Each structure stands twice: as structure tokens, then as C-alpha cells.
Amino acid sequence: MKNPDSTxxxxxxxxxxxxxxxxxxxxxxxxxxxxxxVSPLRDLDRDELTLERFLQKHYKEMTPDEKDRALQRIAAEVERRYAARPELRDLPAMDGVEFAYALNLGRCIGCRRCVHACVAENNQSRDPEVQYIRVLELPRGSVDVERADHYYDRPAVPDPDHFYMPVQCHQCANPPCVKVCPVEATWQEPDGVTVIDYDWCIGCRYCEAACPYFARRFNFAEPSVPREKLNTDMTYLSNRPRRKGVMEKCHFCLQRTRAGRMPACLEVCPVGARNFGNLLDPDSQVAQILKTKHVLVLKQEANTLPRFFYYFDEDFPRNRGSAPARGSEAHRKGLSLTVLNPQAAQSLPGRGRGGPA
Amino acid sequence: MKTYLTFLWRCFRMSFNGDWRYHTWMFVLTAIALLGLNAYCRQLVHGLVMTGMTDQVSWGMYIANFTFLVGMAAAAVMLVIPVYVYRNRDLHDLVIFGELLAVAAIIMCLLFVLVDLGRPDRFMHIFWRFNFPISMLSWDVIVLNGYLLLNLHICGYLIYCAYRRVPPSQYFYVPFVFIAIAWAISIHTVTAFLYVGLGGRPFWNTAIIAPRFLASAFAAGPALIILTLQIIRRFAGVHVADRSLLLLRNIVTVALTINMFLLVCELFTEFYTDSAHVASTVYLYFGLHGYAALVPWIWTAVALNTAALVILYLPLTRSLQSLNAACLLMIVGIWIEKGMGLIVPAFIPSPLGEIVEYSPTANETLICLGIWAFGLLLYTIMVRITVPVLSGQLTINADSGGSPARAPHLEEV
Known part of the structure; x- marks a missing residue:
């Protein structure tokens, strides 16, 4: 870099x-x-690049009017893409409800029907495949996930030497994923479910790195759901179709559960291993299970305080003793309503109202 | 204002001026940067499926390069401290080249974050709902952009003063220099905290990551500055005393030693304890259940860093040539250590014990190369402008940029 023309x-x-x-x-x-x-940009999907979309606010900041407009816009978009008019609505959390899940490890046979029911219900991409539930096949006597087989393929389940542990979002009361999100695109709802605003997520995948349960999924490619397979019963924060570049995950089927129904994974389970309900209702099945069974949570040391519990039913003595009862007591103490969700506990007058029991 | 615009225009003109070597260099860099841009456009259209990343290994080369470059940017402070804290005269005129390197490195960092986003069109969401101070990523946004502004101000102010041939006012830049020293430490600490704070990733969840980040940055960063200064000395005719390089050599030696020591501490803790935590480290160094994609890389890094350390300590190899070799070895070594060695293994095995390996795709690699080329391009342009300005060849009165002379506008700021 001599300077020849420094005249x-x-x-x-x-x-x-x-x-x-x-x-x-x-x-x-x-x-x-x-x-x-820059010529590849010619193929860019311009659907996504409208001013309306660009200016759409965060879910929590929208006025009712703005929310209506956003819902209409999204519904029109879905209709254009899938040629089916969706029943798209916004279902808010119910007062006095805190959802929880309890899964009976002694019963689960590892059939993966829950996985596929979930995909169908929640409009997950079929190609590439996105699934919220992972069923782990574990050797008896261990809950060490590093010994798990994720891709077991047997002519018949269950295998007598193994037990099966489905893992999905644990809807933690102390969620690491919510903490790390730089734009507050994911948060915990008053009923304890961690949701994502798919129109606010920037796709940095920090939450995916933070989750200790491998519960979050990223849309690396444009999701594809066959038109005839689209579930048109959808809400803003749950199963409306996603686009590429954003996160998604299990939300306890909010489009069902906030309307008093059970999650799809529970309904399809052939052995009744899955229990779901309102933790704040002492008569609900989950509340009873937490009270009477030896429950455990996955990775308790991570202090995420999951609302997803595993237990071994006493009806299945072959598994007795392999569930570490130690520690579950302590966690159950942590479950006292005020600790888990002060917000929901405050609204106790409406306790159990309308919620599925 | 008009003076300033004229200044910018002349800088712009200047960046196109040079001999054939300069033009070839710039042409090659531009070509690679455009290839990278092309690859990025393809990624925009098809999504991050164009990369080797998966739900299991959700961060890859982009974040690895980002982490490495944050260290490079922070390392400029290793030139600033001797000059402004210890009043070292030799390095005084060279500080600006370190600061410009920081500017280029930070811009590359920001680009690496941008290409990693699934929805870059929504990046402005950080202005409407910013999860500060809870999310470490929000801290990183602040410290990185703050550091960029600080260095842009310091460099821009000094260069513009030299151009106007007025002595720079201490009040306008010295306080910022001292803020920048603390800020440089903060950018790398915050970036380390980004990883350290994740309880679900035992490989990262250790307090030693931040000190190791700083140690490796203060080794690889000044090493890059040593090489850069010699290139500038050779091709831009800037006077760089051997004494200055030897001072940097001491810094590099100490930093690399500390880095190796911290590595030993970490390895001891992991392997001697031999708890469930060790899985990722075993995967990295020895392979796990037959998966060993990173093993050759990490041992290469260990070998390179050890070789660099030996060269730096042996009295036999005190020459500049061997210093250059040591610098090159450790830059590559630390780049591997921070990229393949620090980001990827934290995802393997996954939190549910699954082993999915990662290797970057061609498109992803092109984007990385493109960003590196663009960063080098920026740095070259900045040096191209700075050298004649500081040596008094390009000033408000004299013009070497080819545009017609203009009357001075000294009354304007």
C-alpha cells in the first residue's frame, strides 16, 4: 500500500x-x-414481509382491537396457504387454574401414539418432522437418560427389560428458557403453561440451548402440513401454523385444555398412563396423584420446578424401588401452591372453576 | 459539517487508491464477501436448514466464530493498557491499529449473530421488548454495541483531528479510552456468562469459562495484532519498533500460559471427578459411544497451543520469525478451542442423552468465510485511510486522494 499518487x-x-x-x-x-x-432473494416468500406483519405488536401489548385484527390477518393467511378456514381464536388462561401433568411410568408401554396424536393435533411440520414428545426407552432400574434409546424400533412394545419415559415440555415454574429470551417472546402464562408468541420470536435459539429437557423445537425449514391434515381448531398461543425460523414446543394443548378438554396425548394413550388436570383443585386427578403416589421429576438438580411429574404406580410392583422416592417429598413441599405460582394462587376464589378435573 | 462530509468523501476515494497488490487483495476479499452474501441469501430463502445445525446441536459455526471474535475485539485493550496506564511510548502510535481491529471484529461479531437468527427481519423487536437485565443476550447486545460505539468514537475522533491538523482534546477521548478498557473486559465476560448461566448444560456451567475466555482472548488477540502490525509495517510503511512487538510477545506468553493452566484445571476437575458431568468432555477429547468427530480437532488445538508455548519460552527461538510462527499456531489453536472445543460439545450429548454430531455445511462455511472477508475488507480500508492521515499525507489542506483541493474550513467542527 505504498502511496504512489500522494502528489x-x-x-x-x-x-x-x-x-x-x-x-x-x-x-x-x-x-x-x-x-x-443477492439474486436468490427472488425466491423469498413475500407473504411474510407485509407492513402489517412488521408492525404487529407483542401479544401482551396488543389491545383487544389489535388482537382481533391480528387474528383475522393470521386466519386469512392460513386460509390462503391451506385452503381451509381456521377456527382461530385467543383463549386466555382461566382463573384459579394451574395445569399439571402426571405420567405413570409403570404403565407406559412406549407405543408412541402420544407422539403422533400430538403432531396431528398441534399442526407440527410433517416434513421436516417436528415432534414435541420424545419417548425414551430405558433399561430397568435407571433413570439415567444417557442410557436411553431414542430410536428404538421393536416389532412389539413393551420390551420386558425396559421401561418407557415420554418427555415433553415440563412447563417449569422456574423456566430457564423464559429467563434467557432476549425479546420476551416466550413467557409463563397464569395457568403455568410456558407459551411462545410465534410472531415475536427472532429465532436465536437461546431458549433451546437453555432447556434441560430438550423440549423446544426450531423450524429450521418452512414447516409443511398437508392441507387435509390441518387441525382448524387453533389459538394464537398454541397450535396455529408456524413459519420457518421460530421456536415451538408443547403447550399442554391450550386450544383444548383452556376449553375444558384433555390434551391430545392423554386422550390417545391406550393404557391410561397420562393424567392431566388442575393442581389448584384438590379433587383433581393430578392433585390426588401428587398427594398419594411416589412422584419424581426429571433433573431435579436443575431446580426448574417442573409441572410434569412421573410416578410409578403401586399396581406395577416390578418397577418398585427403581423410582427414587428420596427427594420427591422435598419437591412436593416446593409444590405448595403459593411457591409454584403465586399469581394463580391469588385468584383462588375461582378455584377449579371451569377447569378440567 | 461540510468539512466532515468532505473528509468522509476523501476517505471513500482513498479506499479505492492503491497499488496492484492492494487492488488484488481487495478484489479477492470482495469476491469472497459476495460469495458469502450469496450463500446468506440462500439461507434467508430456505431457512437455517441450509446449515448443519439441528435441534440437538442448535448453535454451530456462527456462534463459535462470534465467540472467538468477541475475544479478538476485547484484546485491543492489551495495547491500550500499556499505553494509557503504563505510559509506554513505543506502542503509543500503534494503539489505533488495535482499536480499529476491535471495530472490525465487533462488526463481524454482530454479523455472525445476525446470520444465526432465524428471523433477522424481526431483530428490531429488541427495541420494543428487551428482556434486560434478565437475559444475558440482552446484556451482550448492549456491551457489544457499546464497545463498537466507544471504539468508533475514539478512532474516528483521533483520525479526524489528525486530518484537521489540530491536536486532539484529552477530554474528548481519554475518558472514553478508560471506559473502553473496562468495557473490553465486560464484552468477553458477558459473552462467557451467556453460556455459563445455563444449568441444563453442565459443560458450560462452570465458573472457569469466563477466565478462560479472557486468557485465550488475550493470547490470540495480541497474537493477531503482532501479525497485523508486521503486515502494516511491511506494506503501509508505518514505523513499528521491534521493541513494541517484543512487549506484545510478553503479554501473549503470559496469557497463553494462564490459558493452558486453566485448561489443565478444568480437565483435572472433569476427569478426576468422573461424574455424569464429564460426558461432553469425554466426547470432545476421546469420543463417546463411538462418536468422535471433534477428537482430531481438539488434539490439534492442544498440539498447536503447546507448540506455540514451547516456541515462546525457548531461548533458542527469540527471533521475529519464530514469534510469527507461534502467533499463527496459537490463533488457529484458540480458534479451534473456542469454536469446535467450546460451543459444539456442550450440545453433545443432548440433555436427553442423545448423541447427534455436527459438521458445518458448505453454505454455512461460505457465509462464515464471507463475514471474515468482509471484516478484513473493512479493516484494510480503515488502515488504508488511517496511515496517510496520521502521517500527514491526507489532511484538510493536502490531498492525496485524487479529489480537487478544497479550501480549509477550520471554523467548523
Whole structure:
């Protein structure tokens, strides 16, 4: 980088026809190269790039009017893509409800029906495949996930030497994923379910790195759901179709559970291993299970305070003793309503009202 | 204002001026940067499926390079401290090249974060709902952009003063220099905390990560500055005393020693304890259940860093050539250690014990190369402008950039 033309100003390089021509050629060449470089953008989906979408606010900041408009816009978009008019609505959390899940490890046979019912219910992408539930096949006598087989493929389940542990979002009361999100695109709802605003997520995947349960999924490619397979019963925060570049995960089927129904994974379970209900209702099945069974949570040391519990039913003595009862007591103490969710506990007058029991 | 615009225009003109070597270098960098841009456009259209990342290994080369470059940016402080704290005269005129390197490195960092986003069109959401101070990523946004502004201000102010041939006012930059020293430490600490704070990733969840980050940054960063200064000395005719390089050599030696020591501490804790925590480390160094993609990489890094350390300590190898070799070895070694060695293994095995390996795709690699080329391009342009300005060849009166001379506008700021 010697400076050959550091002549005094007056001298300056001569502006000749030739130098102008060369400059013009260089500029044209540069612009052409740039245009060629950005040419793949021609295939960019412009659906996503409307001003309306760009200006759409965070879910929590929208006024009822704005929310209605957003719902209409999204419904129209879904209709355009899937040729089916969706029943898209916004279902808020019910007062006095804190959802929890209890899964009977002694019963689960590892059939993976829950996995597929979930995919169908929640409009997950079929290609590439996105699944919220992972069923682990574990050797008896261990809950060490590093010994788990995720891809077991047996002619018949259950295998007598193994037990099966489905894992999905644990809807933690102390969720690491919510903590790390830089734009508050994911948060815990008053009923204890951690949700994602798919229109606010920037796709940094920090929450995915933070989750100790491998519960979050990222749309690396544009999700595809066959038109005839679309579940048109959908809500803003749960199963409406996602686009590429955002996170998604299990939300306890909010489109069902906030309307008094059970999650799809529970309904399909052939052995009744799955229990779901309102923790704040002492008569609900989950509350009873937490009171009477030896429950455990996965990775208790992570102090995430999951609302997803595992237990071994006493009806299945072959598994007795393999469930570490130690520690579950302590966690159950942590379950006292006020600790888990002060917000929900405050609204106790409405306790159990309308919630599924 | 007009003076300033003229200044910018002349800088712009200046960046196109140079001999054939300069033009070739810039042409090659531009070509690679455009290839990277092309690859990025493809990624925009098809999504991050164009990368080797998966739900299991959800961060890869982008975040690895980002982490490495944060260290490079922070390392500029290793030039600043001797000059402004210990009043070292030799390095005084060279500080600006370190600060410009920081500017280029931070811009590359921001680009690496941008290409990692699934929805870059929504990045402005950080302005509407910013999860500060809870999310470490929000801290990182602040410290990185703050550091960029600080260094842009310091460099821009000094260069503009030199251009106007007025002595810089201490009040306008010295306080910022001292803020930048603390800030440099903060950018790398915050970036380390980004990983350290995740309880679900035992490989990262250790207090030694932040000190190791700083130690490796203060080894690889000044090493890069040593090489850069020699290139500038050779091609831009800037006077760089051997004494300055030897001072940097001492810094590098100490930092690399500390880095190796911390590595030993970490390895001892992991392997001697031999708890469930060790899985990722075993995967990294020896392979796990037959999966061993990172093993050759990490041992290469260990070998390179050890070789660099030996060269730095042996009295036989005191020459500049061997210093250059040591610098090159440790830059590559630390790049591997921080990328393949620190980001990827934390995801393997996954929190549910699954082993999914990661290797970058061609498209992903092109994007990385493109960003590196763009960063080098920026740095070259900045040096190209700074050298003639500081040496008095390009000033408000004299013009070497080819545009007609203009009357000075000294009354304007």
C-alpha cells in the first residue's frame, strides 16, 4: 500500500475519458456482481414481509382491537396457504387454574401414539418432522437418560427389560428458557403453561440451548402440513401454523385444555398412563396423584420446578424401588401452591372453576 | 459539517487508491464477501436448514466464530493498557491499529449473530421488548454495541483531528479510552456468562469459562495484532519498533500460559471427578459411544497451543520469525478451542442423552468465510485511510486522494 499518487492536491489525477470509462465499467461490474449475489432473494416468500406483519405488536401489548385484527390477518393467511378456514381464536388462561401433568411410568408401554396424536393435533411440520414428545426407552432400574434409546424400533412394545419415559415440555415454574429470551417472546402464562408468541420470536435459539429437557423445537425449514391434515381448531398461543425460523414446543394443548378438554396425548394413550388436570383443585386427578403416589421429576438438580411429574404406580410392583422416592417429598413441599405460582394462587376464589378435573 | 462530509468523501476515494497488490487483495476479499452474501441469501430463502445445525446441536459455526471474535475485539485493550496506564511510548502510535481491529471484529461479531437468527427481519423487536437485565443476550447486545460505539468514537475522533491538523482534546477521548478498557473486559465476560448461566448444560456451567475466555482472548488477540502490525509495517510503511512487538510477545506468553493452566484445571476437575458431568468432555477429547468427530480437532488445538508455548519460552527461538510462527499456531489453536472445543460439545450429548454430531455445511462455511472477508475488507480500508492521515499525507489542506483541493474550513467542527 505504498502511496504512489500522494502528489500535492493541485496535481490530482487527470480526469480523462478513459478514466471515466474505466470507473463506470468498474462500478457496473461491482453492481452486477452484487446483484448476482443477492439474486436468490427472488425466491423469498413475500407473504411474510407485509407492513402489517412488521408492525404487529407483542401479544401482551396488543389491545383487544389489535388482537382481533391480528387474528383475522393470521386466519386469512392460513386460509390462503391451506385452503381451509381456521377456527382461530385467543383463549386466555382461566382463573384459579394451574395445569399439571402426571405420567405413570409403570404403565407406559412406549407405543408412541402420544407422539403422533400430538403432531396431528398441534399442526407440527410433517416434513421436516417436528415432534414435541420424545419417548425414551430405558433399561430397568435407571433413570439415567444417557442410557436411553431414542430410536428404538421393536416389532412389539413393551420390551420386558425396559421401561418407557415420554418427555415433553415440563412447563417449569422456574423456566430457564423464559429467563434467557432476549425479546420476551416466550413467557409463563397464569395457568403455568410456558407459551411462545410465534410472531415475536427472532429465532436465536437461546431458549433451546437453555432447556434441560430438550423440549423446544426450531423450524429450521418452512414447516409443511398437508392441507387435509390441518387441525382448524387453533389459538394464537398454541397450535396455529408456524413459519420457518421460530421456536415451538408443547403447550399442554391450550386450544383444548383452556376449553375444558384433555390434551391430545392423554386422550390417545391406550393404557391410561397420562393424567392431566388442575393442581389448584384438590379433587383433581393430578392433585390426588401428587398427594398419594411416589412422584419424581426429571433433573431435579436443575431446580426448574417442573409441572410434569412421573410416578410409578403401586399396581406395577416390578418397577418398585427403581423410582427414587428420596427427594420427591422435598419437591412436593416446593409444590405448595403459593411457591409454584403465586399469581394463580391469588385468584383462588375461582378455584377449579371451569377447569378440567 | 461540510468539512466532515468532505473528509468522509476523501476517505471513500482513498479506499479505492492503491497499488496492484492492494487492488488484488481487495478484489479477492470482495469476491469472497459476495460469495458469502450469496450463500446468506440462500439461507434467508430456505431457512437455517441450509446449515448443519439441528435441534440437538442448535448453535454451530456462527456462534463459535462470534465467540472467538468477541475475544479478538476485547484484546485491543492489551495495547491500550500499556499505553494509557503504563505510559509506554513505543506502542503509543500503534494503539489505533488495535482499536480499529476491535471495530472490525465487533462488526463481524454482530454479523455472525445476525446470520444465526432465524428471523433477522424481526431483530428490531429488541427495541420494543428487551428482556434486560434478565437475559444475558440482552446484556451482550448492549456491551457489544457499546464497545463498537466507544471504539468508533475514539478512532474516528483521533483520525479526524489528525486530518484537521489540530491536536486532539484529552477530554474528548481519554475518558472514553478508560471506559473502553473496562468495557473490553465486560464484552468477553458477558459473552462467557451467556453460556455459563445455563444449568441444563453442565459443560458450560462452570465458573472457569469466563477466565478462560479472557486468557485465550488475550493470547490470540495480541497474537493477531503482532501479525497485523508486521503486515502494516511491511506494506503501509508505518514505523513499528521491534521493541513494541517484543512487549506484545510478553503479554501473549503470559496469557497463553494462564490459558493452558486453566485448561489443565478444568480437565483435572472433569476427569478426576468422573461424574455424569464429564460426558461432553469425554466426547470432545476421546469420543463417546463411538462418536468422535471433534477428537482430531481438539488434539490439534492442544498440539498447536503447546507448540506455540514451547516456541515462546525457548531461548533458542527469540527471533521475529519464530514469534510469527507461534502467533499463527496459537490463533488457529484458540480458534479451534473456542469454536469446535467450546460451543459444539456442550450440545453433545443432548440433555436427553442423545448423541447427534455436527459438521458445518458448505453454505454455512461460505457465509462464515464471507463475514471474515468482509471484516478484513473493512479493516484494510480503515488502515488504508488511517496511515496517510496520521502521517500527514491526507489532511484538510493536502490531498492525496485524487479529489480537487478544497479550501480549509477550520471554523467548523
Amino acid at each position: 500535492p492536491a493541485a496535481g490530482g489525477p487527470q480526469i480523462t475519458r478513459r478514466s471515466v470509462l474505466r470507473g463506470a465499467l468498474n462500478t457496473a461490474g461491482g453492481l452486477a456482481a452484487f446483484a448476482a449475489a
